[in-house]
Amino acid sequence: MSFLIGENMTGGYGGADILTNCTIGVEKGEIAVIVGPNGAGKSTAMKAIFGMLNLREGKIMMDGEDIGALTPQARVHKGMGFVPQTNNVFTSMTVEENLEMGAYIREDDISSTIAQVYELFPILKEKRLQPAGELSGGQRQQVAVGRALMTQPKVLMLDEPTAGVSPIVMDELFDRIIEVARTGIAILMVEQNAKQALNIADKGYVLVQGENRFTDTGKALMENPEVRKSFLGG
């Protein structure tokens, strides 16, 4: 049983089901990536795990505990960090204030966590007094990830962290994400850049129309001719 798992998830935003019998799991210190064509329900699957969507069937377990009934806020308290795809920073606030707000639920001293985030993303230390809205796309994503790390989560969920950034910045972001995973945090992310993402993934989920089509290690999926042909462009 995985550290965090959404098992047999079935549900949608009220109308027709978007997810059918979809299972997604991730281990501590590992990177799991959800890929698939547009409209496959990738983001929906992740939102379901985070509790932003009511499931008709299936359950969400973290560390052996059923968290399916909790609100997203309560799941943050349980140790989940979530980085939305858009609007994921407080644009009018400085980088440092963004990090402070990320740690809002913590009552203890947060300075060492801030230092850790700056160590991971040195550019943020340089720009710490600048409003986050003035940063470039890649830097903003770093702020967004840094904000989510401030609660010292056990699981970090990223919704297309490389959307709209240049290939160079994308590689750098992936390097940072690997570093985060090495600290023992479970990482679950949705990615459009399937090839690059599967390259760094310990586990990959290929979703099609809300169902698991292929589930394997990232490497195996990259080598699977059918996956290559249909989803990775040959």
Next chain:
Amino acid sequence: MESYANAFVVLLNFLIIPGLAYGSQLALGALGVTIIYSVLRFSNFAHGEAMSFGAMFTILTTWLFQSWGWHLGPLPTAIIALPVGCLVTVIFLLGTDKLVYQFYRKQKAAPVIYMIASVGVVFVMNGIIRFIIGPRDQSFADGARFIFTARDFKEWFGLSESLALRSTTVITIVTAIIVVAIVFWFLNKTRTGKSMRAYSDNEDLALLSGIDPDKVVRVAWIITAILATVAGTLYGLDKSYKPFTYLQLLLPIFAAAIVGGVGNPVGAIVGGLVIAFSEIAVTFAYTKVIAYTLPEFMHVDGLAQLLSTDYKFAVSFVILVVVLLIKPTGIMGGKTI
């Protein structure tokens, strides 16, 4: 040279100092409007009544203190009554939120619905205020009337023009500076203040970060109530207290908030000063200033006003329309309404 000094004294006495005092009152009002707009996301038309309500309770407390023989020497007794007025207004506005706005928050109502609800609150509060204190003028200023009088000034400088500095003017400006400084410190330095800014910036992300929306809303009403009471009382001290003037004051206050950039606290201050100075400068009688500074053939007999004082409120509207046309986010950059 002396004639230029005279012209400057005229400007100082009738334009600059009154402009600063009126600007401070508008800025305090606009700050309250802007805080509610950025946290609850609607234009609170009941803000004028909140000012009136706060001022009313401060006046009632002032009378009580005066009857007990409490005085502050040269300062008006209203200053020690102010905390009581603030407290009652805080309780009243929190009650209004519980009774009226909370319902619409649960419904996730559109901003325009809140706005209309706030118009309803205006009528109810208006009724309550008239019921308690009546519709007439009330005077409650005591203490020293002047810091220095026109005669003092003449003796000191020997100019033909003179300047009088009323103590309420100075109290207005000083109190406004102190209150604004505290509000800015709160918003920028404290955890709760920052969480309010975060909530106003990006509500979803604030919820994700574990910021409690109920607490943010509560604190917003508390700050607004205090700002409204202080602004209302200062206005009452400076002019006189009359319940219905506060509804009229709502126009320049909203103009100030929007001109400065609604949702932007610095914008509220800038907007307040811009509106106040424009209103006074446009309706100011420049006869004397012209007589002192320009050559004789340009002198005029009339008032040399750009607009009659009756059109005072039109000035804020003209500025408002121009700003909305040219720079809809306001001078300092806020949200677009």
